[in-house]
Amino acid sequence: MEHALPSRDTLKAQAKRLRADLAARGTPITHAQALETLAHQWGMRDWNTLSARLGNDAPTGFAPGMAVTGRYxxxxxxxEVTAARKMAQGHWQxxxxxxxxxxxVTSKHFSNFRRQVNxxxxxxxxxxxxxxxxxxxMVIDPS
Incomplete structure (x- = not known):
């Protein structure tokens, strides 16, 4: 099963956390070494290969705290997006x-108001x- 690659920003944040965790354990590494380690974990030869696979597109998607408009x-x-999870084939939960x-409810006889939906x-x-x-x-307007 192939997993979708996270965004470049997500990977760089993971590398930063990896550096901090290893430094706290007495094994400091450079940021470049952390990026290389992440690339290996994603099955790539090096960070440049992984970075090329990510492309140059700006990260797209949804994140908690994001304000959205649309039609339901x-x-x-x-x-407000209170939870977001990327799924297979580019879908989001x-x-x-x-x-x-x-x-x-579309009935004239009763109503059912919802404040939150999945x-x-x-x-x-x-x-x-x-x-x-x-x-x-559900239709969420492009941001």
Whole structure:
């Protein structure tokens, strides 16, 4: 099973933590050595090879604390991402906390307001799940 590579920023942060942990244990290493070690852990010959595999694209995705806007079940919303996990094939599992509750029922006889939802979206912010009319249940606007 192939795992998606993390962003360059994530890898550099991991290297920084690795350096700090090893230094605390009495084995200091340079930042370059930490980057090389991470490259080996990802099955690459060296940091340059891993860095080339990452490409030059700016990191994309979702992170806790990020403010997002979009439509959920056709209702406009503003929300905060409270949890984000990257999944296979570029999908994200998110927990969103809406600034204002959204009625998730279309019945005229009762309502059910939700302030928080869990959803899965692709890299463009569209859920694979559709509701009436074939529209995605969740659409997160591009930032």
């Amino acid at each position: 079940l056709g209702h406009r919303f503003t929300a 998110l927990t969103l906390r809406f600034d204002r509750a959204i009625d998730v 959803c899965t979206v692709d890299a463009c912010g569209n859920s694979p799940h559709k509701f009436a009319g074939g529209q995605p249940q």
